[in-house]
Amino acid sequence: MERESPLSPEGADPLLSLEGVGRRYGFRGPWVLRGVDLTVTPGALIRVEGANGTGKSTLLRVLAGIDAPTEGRIVGRPRTAYVPERFPAALPFTAAEYLTHLGAVHGLDRPAAVIAADEWLERFGAAEYARTPMAQLSKGSSQKVAVAQALLADPELLVLDEAWTGLDAEAREELERVVVERTAAGSAVVFVDHDPRRLAGVPDATYAVVGGALELGADKGTGAPTAAVAGPCVLVEARGRRGTRVPPEAGELAISVEETGSGAHRFTVPEPQSDALLRTLLGARPPWHVVSVGPVDDPDLDDALAALEVESS
Numbered sequence: 420m421e422r423e424s425p426l427s428p429e430g431a432d433p434l435l436s437l438e439g440v441g442r443r444y445g446f447r448g449p450w451v452l453r454g455v456d457l458t459v460t461p462g463a464l465i466r467v468e469g470a471n472g473t474g475k476s477t478l479l480r481v482l483a484g485i486d487a488p489t490e491g492r493i494v495g496r497p498r499t500a501y502v503p504e505r506f507p508a509a510l511p512f513t514a515a516e517y518l519t520h521l522g523a524v525h526g527l528d529r530p531a532a533v534i535a536a537d538e539w540l541e542r543f544g545a546a547e548y549a550r551t552p553m554a555q556l557s558k559g560s561s562q563k564v565a566v567a568q569a570l571l572a573d574p575e576l577l578v579l580d581e582a583w584t585g586l587d588a589e590a591r592e593e594l595e596r597v598v599v600e601r602t603a604a605g606s607a608v609v610f611v612d613h614d615p616r617r618l619a620g621v622p623d624a625t626y627a628v629v630g631g632a633l634e635l636g637a638d639k640g641t642g643a644p645t646a647a648v649a650g651p652c653v654l655v656e657a658r659g660r661r662g663t664r665v666p667p668e669a670g671e672l673a674i675s676v677e678e679t680g681s682g683a684h685r686f687t688v689p690e691p692q693s694d695a696l697l698r699t700l701l702g703a704r705p706p707w708h709v710v711s712v713g714p715v716d717d718p719d720l721d722d723a724l725a726a727l728e729v730e731s732s
């Protein structure tokens with residue numbers, strides 16, 4: 420199988436590579452994964468898709484380093500954090516104790532671990548549960564703790580297996596923002612999510628697990644500006660500091676920019692360019708706050724794009 424690598428900064432060394440990786444359970448079990456090659460570079464955002472039971476979670480566990488390949492090898496082991504599909508919530512700690520302990524395991528000293536635990540719980544709207552025993556948390560709240568534990572120690576590779584499941588709407592949006600921020604800051608994120616709208620248009624690459632192999636999906640973003648404007652678009656709502664002008668590069672990437680409030684802007688951008696737009700906004704000085712990223716469902720825009728396509732042909 421040809422090895423595909425996602426968009427990466429020019430010349431960046433891979434964080435981690437899977438080379439000819441295969442995984443099966445049990446000595447004679449069927450191969451769940453076979454001949455998988457994958458290179459994860461700094462800043463890459465990779466989506467993994469596939470039908471139920473095809474091996475997505477297996478792949479993510481191997482990437483996260485909590486499961487070993489049966490054959491093949493893994494080159495590199497960045498500082499990695501993982502949010503599993505099922506989080507063992509019935510632990511004999513409060514949320515804050517658990518996070519502080521894990522922070523220490525990840526190398527933070529105790530005061531730094533306490534601060535990081537508080538900050539992440541706050542950010543995901545779970546600060547009020549900090550002193551609640553984990554066993555008493557609802558599924559959604561314990562999922563917030565699962566996400567917080569992964570973000571505590573600034574991972575270079577974040578692996579999210581259905582991490583949005585069970586989160587409330589605000590926390591789901593927050594996690595999308597965190598993913599965009601982390602990749603803009605140079606960390607890699609690999610995720611599985613059953614909702615096709617999750618981070619739609621943002622990943623650098625989408626892979627599907629099919630028959631144990633990894634196939635590069637059709638909706639791979641190029642991350643680079645292209646002349647094409649036809650095709651699906653993404654709506655990015657972002658807020659700049661009051662009085663800040665839209666970064667010129669963001670204006671060039673977008674088909675349209677609308678000011679919706681003081682500092683608040685709505686960018687409509689062709690899907691392949693959405694990642695570049697997000698990086699531009701988050702990398703601006705001062706950085707823009709990305710409020711939401713979602714698909715465009717606007718018949719007028721579809722007509723306008725069709726007209727543009729005709730004009731440019």
Ligand SMILES: Nc1ncnc2c1ncn2[C@@H]1O[C@H](COP(=O)(O)OP(=O)(O)OP(=O)(O)O)[C@@H](O)[C@H]1O
Pocket residue numbers: 444451469470471472473474475476477478
């Ligand atoms: N610990 C295990 N022991 C034995 N078989 C396993 C184990 N984990 C996964 N499998 C098997 O490996 C195959 C792939 O499972 P995996 O959970 O990786 O798929 P998935 O694509 O993530 O599924 P889903 O979409 O349902 O979460 C399945 O047939 C599953 O039964």
